[in-house]
Amino acid sequence: SGDGLRTRVLELLEMVGIAEPERRQRQYPHEFSGGMRQRVLIAIGLACRPALLIADEPTSALDVTVQRRILDQLDELTAEMGTAVLLITHDLALAAERADRIAVMQSGEVVESGVAAEVMRDPQHPYTQRLLGAIPALNATTKPPREASTDVELMAAVDLVKVYPTGRGATFRAVDNVSLIMPKGTTVSIVGESGSGKSTVANMILGLSEPTSGTITLDGQARPRDRAGLKAFRRRVQPVFQNPYASLDPRFTVARSIAEPLKVHRIGDARSRLTKVDELLEQVALPSAMGSRLPHQLSGGQRQRVAIARALALGPELVVLDEAVSALDVLVQQQILDLLSDLQQRLGLSYLFISHDLAVVRMISDIVHVMKSGRIVESGPPAEIFDRPQQDYTHELLAAIPRGV
């Protein structure tokens, strides 16, 4: 019945740890943070008390603290119900921490399987050994520190605030007085748990969302608000998102997707754009034959290369990478990070790098900002943030990283 159903929905939301289920059940997915959406999916998966739950990358998009909370909850609930879990993940350390047994797949085949602790301690197959070797360790090297006195400011965000209306006159401050400066040619990162406001900051800097208050300047000039000005601004500031499936039109060939920004900005003619596409493919180390493929005919890593080529089409100065390598397995992730640092050196690009993965952030950043509940709580070079975190929250983030067994 309607009432019984409603009660059960509230029960399920409560069970997966969604606060205020009465209010939350009336909301839409876009009003939820990634972590909350994932909790809802778990509630749906467990609603009929299944004997087997297949969880395909259930927390890959989430930061480590939320990941830990959600997986703890999943463990607890499935133990209670006697549900078996088939956990599919690209994160070997996570698998080792959560699974009883691990099967390692490569090119459609299981190449190794066994008790989790044994596979981690003594991997037999070369592919497993490579996977283990590529886990970015937190004690890995960081970028050499820069001489800050030579910095030239490219972008500055000052006192950014974003307030969302949440219905019935209520509001929510998703971003609360965030300020950051991007020196030219550097990588500035934002880390923080999901829902902390990282993407909201990114979208305001990209000009995809209007700040409630605060200013964004590029080369000292305020971001224009008129259409023509905004278009010119967007040429200089380009995005790469987590899911290239969502940002690449599935019906467009790779070449058409990469050429699209050129067309929108009326740069060149059809012929010269084709030449430019070839150049861009070469820059991201893809053969020009890839141009005629459709997105579903590419691997995840190739798709992300295409997304990067598209972002570079207009010759931007700032590239905003929002969880751009989060969905990739460690080997492909390493290749994309290498490509990004190579492009940065060759083209003098500046990156605003947003990630929930602290190990990756540590490797590639010049400056790190830690965000929590819409505010920046700690900032500094990676060596300082990671080795001498001042805030409890940063400690907590560092402690929640799965390290295998």
Ligand code: ADP
């Ligand atoms: P992050 O990228 O750090 O995971 P987001 O910037 O996506 O976080 O979201 C920050 C907060 O703002 C979350 O609590 C989210 O629920 C909320 N939020 C995001 N978009 C909207 C919206 N359109 N309406 C209401 N709340 C939103």
Ligand code: MG
């Ligand atoms: Mg986000």
